[in-house]
Amino acid sequence: xxxxxxxxxxxxxxxxxxxxxxxxxxxxxxxxxxxxxxxxxxxxxxxxxxxxxxxxxxxxxxxxxxxxxxxxxxxxxxxxxxxxxxxxxxxxxxxxxxxxxxxxxxxxxxxxx
Numbered sequence: 001x002x003x004x005x006x007x008x009x010x011x012x013x014x015x016x017x018x019x020x021x022x023x024x025x026x027x028x029x030x031x032x033x034x035x036x037x038x039x040x041x042x043x044x045x046x047x048x049x050x051x052x053x054x055x056x057x058x059x060x061x062x063x064x065x066x067x068x069x070x071x072x073x074x075x076x077x078x079x080x081x082x083x084x085x086x087x088x089x090x091x092x093x094x095x096x097x098x099x100x101x102x103x104x105x106x107x108x109x110x111x112x113x
Contacts, residue, residue: 021101026060035059037102052076057098066098
């Protein structure tokens with residue numbers, strides 16, 4: 001017999017939560033596909049210079065990594081390892097679809113984190 005008074009329910013938060021979003025796919029027809037984000041690194045101090053957080057992105061042709069970097073002066077810059085970010089988006093001051101998909105969940109790092 002189980003004594004229910006001794007049981008406590010505590011919600012468990014996965015160590016590496018996953019987020020999913022539908023984005024235009026990698027093929028020429030840009031058919032919508034599901035992309036999954038898994039947090040792989042998060043800095044405990046949001047005011048530190050350097051990498052604040054990094055995510056692994058799956059669902060396209062390859063696995064990609066997306067990261068948020070804190071620079072001097074309080075500037076924050078997004079980076080992604082996909083070809084669109086490396087060759088087109090970052091040099092023009094834009095972000096790729098992987099970063100836009102991640103931002104759909106809200107701001108990843110806040111000052112109170």
